[in-house]
Structures are given as C-alpha cells and as structure tokens.
Amino acid sequence: MTSTTPAMPKARKRRCRTRTPNVNQRPPIIASELRANQIDLTPAKEHLVCPDCSTWVPITGMLGTPKLVPHHTGRAGAAEPRRCTAGSNRQVTIDVEADTWRTELIEAVPTIASRRATKVLPKPKVQPAPAASQITPSPLSAERVRRAFRQHEQQCPACKGEAVGRDGQPLPCRDGQRLAVTFLRLYRQEPQRQAVREFFARERRRFDRQYAAAAPEKRMSEWAAVLPKVKDTDARRAQLPAGDAPLESVVPLTTLHPQRPAR
C-alpha cells in the first residue's frame, strides 16, 4: 500500500455506495460476460470494473435493481478527477452466483495480480493475491491447488480442526472445502489432460514428418507441371525465323554448346 503525500491532488471523497434514483439509459452490464477478475461478488462488497473507465466501482441495489454507483474515473492523483458519465448509474444484470464466481476466481489465480484498486475506491478484500514468485502463466495444476490448500490450512484454525463450534464439532471452512474440491477435480482430470497433451504433441510430430516427407515429391510434381511449357519454349527457340536471313549477321543455332572449329 502506498500512502499519498499531502501535496498530491486528491479526488473528492465519496460515500462508498451513493444512493440516487438516477438510472443510466444504456444497456445493463452483464455480469457473466465479465471475466472473474473483473467482478467481485463478495456479499455486501460487490464491485466490478467499469467497462467505460476501467475503475473498480461498487454495485448498489443488490437486492433490487443492481447498478453501478456514480463514480470518478481512476485518474485520481494523476489528473483532475473526472466523473465517468458513460458508466455512472449503469445497471448491472447479476446472472452469476457468488459461489460460481469465486470458484472461477480461484482457478484464474495468475490473473489476480492484474487487479489494482484505484485511489478513489477502497480495494475490496477477496482472496489474498499470490506472491509474485508464485505467479506463473502455466495452467492450474492439482499440485498448485494442493499447495494453496496447505498454505491456507496452516493459517486457518477451522481447517486445522482447532476451531470448534458450541456443539463441540469442528467448524467447517468454505474456503478450505472449495480448495479441496478443486484439487480433487483437477487430480481426477490430470491423467486425461496429460493424455490430451501427449495426443497433440504426437499429432504435431506426425504432421511434421509427413510434411518433410512430402516436400521433395511436391517439388517433383511442380516440375512435372511446368515441363510441357519448358519443352514447348525450347522447341520454338530452335525454329529458324521465317523469311530471309539477315544480311549482316547469321542467326546462331548453337549458342549453348559452341564447338571448336576443326583445324
């Protein structure tokens, strides 16, 4: 977190969820068309990235007609605060369950790093972003989820079995369960995914081999195709021009293979 120096110009403070009857006339933003890292459906903290100004903006009216609050563009500190006219009060169609969104988000871990809250709005608290060293553009593997689960387990009293409810039973942990479910699913799919990867590699190699084998043959057939034309041209070149032979020079007939004059 960086702290702003007092000298920096700041956008005027807004209430987090301004309530206004105004509604933007543009078609609503469809939640399911956003990527998991462009929306935050954490209950009571719903935000999304305004498509018009790329700023994290709170969604208001979740129980009735959800819409984006009036907001500034994310330029605070860099330029004059400017109202996002296109995106303020724009309606949002929430057609994604928070649970589904969270699962998607967990599976899209590498992209979380690209999230940056603006200075105007507080960054919504969601999954802790992984350390830079943990981010690799490789596909999510069961092993990586297992490590994430271990890491979570070490910090989570519920998953360690130390948190007990009033009935003496260990408390369940939804985050831990979700990680475990994702791990099991990937673990089950791993052999199949490996097989698919091998299949692709094998087909690629086969194609390359076929292509290499076909190359000389292709050249031959290309030659064969132009051969009649070449012969034709040669034959015409060998013909004597009609009419009288030029007086001052003789048409050479044996240019290509001159013979030494006999001694």
Ligand SMILES: [Zn+2]
């Ligand atoms: Zn906006």
Ligand SMILES: [Zn+2]
């Ligand atoms: Zn847990």
